[in-house]
Amino acid sequence: MVAGEVQQERGREGAYFAQAWLESTTRVSAPWIVYEASHMTTLTLLNGKHESWDVAGYFENDKKNLFYAEIKAYTSDSQGPKYREYLTDCYSATAKMIKDGVDRECEFMWITWHPFSMGAWTKLCNAEIIQEAVADYPEKLGGEEYDPEIGKLLAERLWLIVLSERQEELMMKREYLGHIRSLITRGA
DSSP states (O other): OOHHHHHHHHHHHHHHHHHHHHHHTSSEEEEEETTTOGGGSEEEOTTSOEEEOSEEEEESSSSOOEEEEEEEOOSSSTTHHHHHHHHHHHHHHHHHHHHTTOOOOOEEEEEESSOOOGGGGGGTTSHHHHHHHHHHOGGGGTTOOOOHHHHHHHHTTEEEEEOOGGGGGGSOOHHHHHHHHHHHHHHO
16 A cells, blocks of 8 residues: 555544544444545535535534534644644634524534644634634635634634544443443433
8 A cells, every 4th residue: 555545544444433432422423424424524615615524423412413523543743734724614614504594503523643733732722723724725715704703603612632542442332332322212
């Protein structure tokens, strides 16, 4: 395999691992993965283009709000530019929903295997970083102006998660997870 194919396969494996990890928390249901159901992991941006996330699902709470997760099974800290584009996509998709009159209150997760932008780590989910990122990709706004209120709203809906393959040892086994889900369903 050449380097690109290796990275692509690592990305695929990472997406499935993150999906299983998310499910094991029992806090979310993550039934959709881009490789099997891209129509369920795709949102429309302000410019009319479609953007797919790696994993999608919903929170197991009363609101059942949706989430979209971008998975980066990277082993280096070279994620900064991709993260900034991701923030722009999240902003644009959220702004599009609001513009269309239906804020679905989606949350967005960046799940990585390696921390990045360590000098700014504590600020990577704040409105100022979102505004800076959007300024780098104005074409994704379809001519719309940046709205700081949507930036603040999005900042509250962002998750930044660092995983490692070692966490598999802490994940609930699928058979136990199935038992818990059946008990929850019966109790509802």
